[in-house]
Amino acid sequence: MVAPLKVGIAGLGTVGAEVVRQIEQQSRLLAARTGRAVRVVAVTARSKAKKRDLNLQDVIWAKSPLALANDPSIDCFVELMGGSGEPALSAVEAALRNGKSVVTANKALLARHGVRLAKLAEEHGGALNFEAAVGAAIPAIKTLREGLAGTEIHRVYGILNGTCNYILTRMEQEGLSFAECLKDAQRLGYAEADPSFDVDGHDTAQKLAILASLAFGTKVAQSAVYVEGISSIKPEDLRAAEELGYRVKLLGVAVRTKTGIEQRVHPTMVPRSSSIAQVMGVTNALTIDGEGVPPITLVGPGAGGAATASAVVSDIADVARGLHIAPFGRPVKRLRKTEKAPMMRHEGGYYIRLMARDLPGTAATIAKRLAQQNISIESIVQRHPNGAPEPPQGRGKRNAKAASTLVPVILITYATSEDGVRQALAAVQNDKVITGRPQVIRIEKN
Amino acid sequence: MVAPLKVGIAGLGTVGAEVVRQIEQQSRLLAARTGRAVRVVAVTARSKAKKRDLNLQDVIWAKSPLALANDPSIDCFVELMGGSGEPALSAVEAALRNGKSVVTANKALLARHGVRLAKLAEEHGGALNFEAAVGAAIPAIKTLREGLAGTEIHRVYGILNGTCNYILTRMEQEGLSFAECLKDAQRLGYAEADPSFDVDGHDTAQKLAILASLAFGTKVAQSAVYVEGISSIKPEDLRAAEELGYRVKLLGVAVRTKTGIEQRVHPTMVPRSSSIAQVMGVTNALTIDGEGVPPITLVGPGAGGAATASAVVSDIADVARGLHIAPFGRPVKRLRKTEKAPMMRHEGGYYIRLMARDLPGTAATIAKRLAQQNISIESIVQRHPNGAPEPPQGRGKRNAKAASTLVPVILITYATSEDGVRQALAAVQNDKVITGRPQVIRIEKN
Secondary structure, three states, X not given: OOOOEEEEEEOOOHHHHHHHHHHHHOHHHHHHHHOOOEEEEEEEOOOOOOOOOOOOOOXXXXXXXXXXXXXXXXXXXXXOOOOOOOOHHHHHHHHHHOOOEEEEOOHHHHHHHHHHHHHHHHHHOOOEEOHHHOOOOOOHHHHHHOOOOOOOEEEEEEEOOHHHXXXXXXXXXXXXXXXXXXXXXXXXXXOOOOOHHHXXXXXXXXXXXXXXXXXXXXXXXXXXXXXXXXXOOOHHHHHHHHHHOEEEEEEEEEEEEOOEEEEEEEEEEEEOOXXXXXXOOOEEEEEEEEOOEEEEEEEEEOOOHHHHHHHHHHHHHHHHHOOOOOOOOOOHHHOEOOOEOOHHHOEEEEEEEEEEEOOOOHHHHHHHHHHHXXXXXXXXXXXXXXXXXXXXXXXXXXXXXXXXXXXXXXXXXXXXXXXXXXXHHHHHHHOOOEEEEEEEEEEOOO | OOOOEEEEEEOOOHHHHHHHHHHHHOHHHHHHHHOOOEEEEEEEOOOOOOOOOOOOOOOEEOOOHHHHHOOOOOOEEEEOOOOOOOOHHHHHHHHHHXXXXXXXXXXXXXXXXXXXXXXXXXXXXXXXXXXXXXXXXXXXXXXXXXXXXXXXEEEEEEEOOHHHHHHHHHHHHHOOOHHXXXXXXXXXXXXXXXXXXXXXXXXXXXXXXXXXXXXXOEOOOHHHOEEOOOOOOOHHHHHHHHHHOEEEEEEEEEEEEOOEEEEEEEEEEEEOOOOHHHXXXXXXXXXXXXXXXXXXXXXXXXXXXXXXXXHHHHHHHHHHHOOOOOOOOOOHHHOEOOOEOOHXXXXXXXXXXXXXXXXXXXXXXXXXXXXXXXXXXXXXXEEOOOOOEEOOOOOOOOOHHHHHOEEEEEEEEOOEEHHHHHXXXXXXXHOOOEEEEEEEEEEOOO
């Protein structure tokens, strides 16, 4: 009989408590699947006194995460405290230096220190598993790290933040504003009191940096991620998307281009028929495009205690089985430096919504500025305030009030460069034929 | 430097040839990911003379699959011949007896001899990997075998046959008959000249048997799978499904019930909003329902040379890495006998379409027969030949011709037993208030 795997858990919040529960309740299942017993032997948390409804009487309480990481009675250190700094960082480093395996759900830590931690794991022989860091129980990490081993990956993209997808879904389905939906999300516990980490795209960026490393064999580089959040999205954008056959999602996209690897997080128009467009509410999804292989999409809960704990326990099970994979899918010395593709050289289709002054020559001015940047227009819709769309050409009659009226103009471009779009729109703004900032949403084709 | 992994491939059809190509073209990627070189050193195929556009000059041609399996110069035997019998069976057995690892895409072989082969792998220390046997490059096997290790699985279900999903998609989108769509599928190479293995559900049944074993820790038991194909589905069923908020898919469903494990393949009404309902054309998908965890759905190509080869090469990479997992996720002695839940005790909602005689008392007779079996009706739609639906109650006026008219009646039941539905419908047929066979489609809730 193989000796039991002795697990120490740092952090007993929702996920940590659920991990303890799953390991206890599923002990027979785990033993059958891994060939050895898995036991939580030690824990640590900020407050020992807090009521947790857990059976911890035979478990050692370590006095700190670091003490737990240095405790010789554990084989596997499970870090569920979060945060890219202390106490998580030192504790994980210590555990790895001690040759222990580490399981963590901490995307911030990995996005910032992933390479360094992978190197420590490699040098000291422990595993470093982090399925729960991206997409909770969706097997995103395992699929990219172990699967598709002989397939060159061109692009990975996904809905990696449930808060944003919940807000966009509500906005689309009920025609509500961003602010209203955010408030509801906060009330329901889907968004934090300070929602900026989620809605400004930083959570997605951390996850994307990890996925890009696994997909392309590059060093994790969160600073290489271009980030835009969803707070500028208006119900009218979602309505226009629907009419044009798209849906708006906050995507994290990592793609190999001729100028390097693009990593970008921004609201994105995706074809309504694509798998990713069907993903609604707090659900997450990841699509992987490999060479010659039709896309693979993984859909499921991206957060939640049980789903996250399920991923953590899976990682622990892999440690118990003795599976040992390089944390980022290949040895650290084989990870290349990320060649960051400059966002200004991004090429793709664009959705542009302008509030144009209803004056003779406005359409001609806009068209000219786009043409100067070699931007080809796939479709253009100009909507008169009464709601009926009217093409910008052929507007003959016009009453005296028209000069002060604003008309939304919606353009879809063929593939063009980010730089060209920005220059064209700056020129249009300069021409004073529009008011306010143009709304620009990138289009991602499947 | 670790010695290269020496691979022998039996079968050089579309998939085999593509595996040779991927291993050659992605040799650096594979070495980076697995830490060792992967080389095809020997092959065998029915015809050596056939033109294949492969570089095989440094490769040994074995005189038979068995000879290849016994060749001491290979570490990993890749079986891509197909078929549950010879020559695949003996060759795979020989390779495992020789302590080699085996990678196969052969669902028929695994569905029939899976337990026996797993036992051989266990006794002699080789791996037995078969990601490509179900859903090609979709990581279905890896997710069930290694992921979710601490999560009790309640149900797995999926679209596991691209031919059927292609036919149902075309039928739905274009209102065509089964026969017309089958003919098109054959013309496009999506269906075989003899399509029965696909359209009658047997292909799905073999894959389901493998998935059920992994999900529930039971011995593969293809004979325990209840199977119905899609040839009875009519465009009017698909139209009714749409009106009722469903879509019809051929699903393989394995679910733990109080009477045992149900394994069933049949046309199924799934809610239009579910992830599985969005899967169109030849695409496959698998949904996994774990305890307390929202469903996880994996979507992607279920067939095709490149996608299948990608899965095979991933499995070879796992062998190269030295990953070693019990073929069915736990040791053979821990696999339980499948307690087959009898189909007659299946419980769920039903869609029933009847061609009723338009006579006074017909509706009352049908209602009575259902009530006698304690079947509650969620909705009932009776459609007069002019097309406008009319509830069966309150039909006062009726002209003389009505007696000979047939009216389609569509019922949706609340959860009830298979046995009850069959008995009720037999009684209704006996009452001679309907003509022809009732159409019955089970409903699967998400």
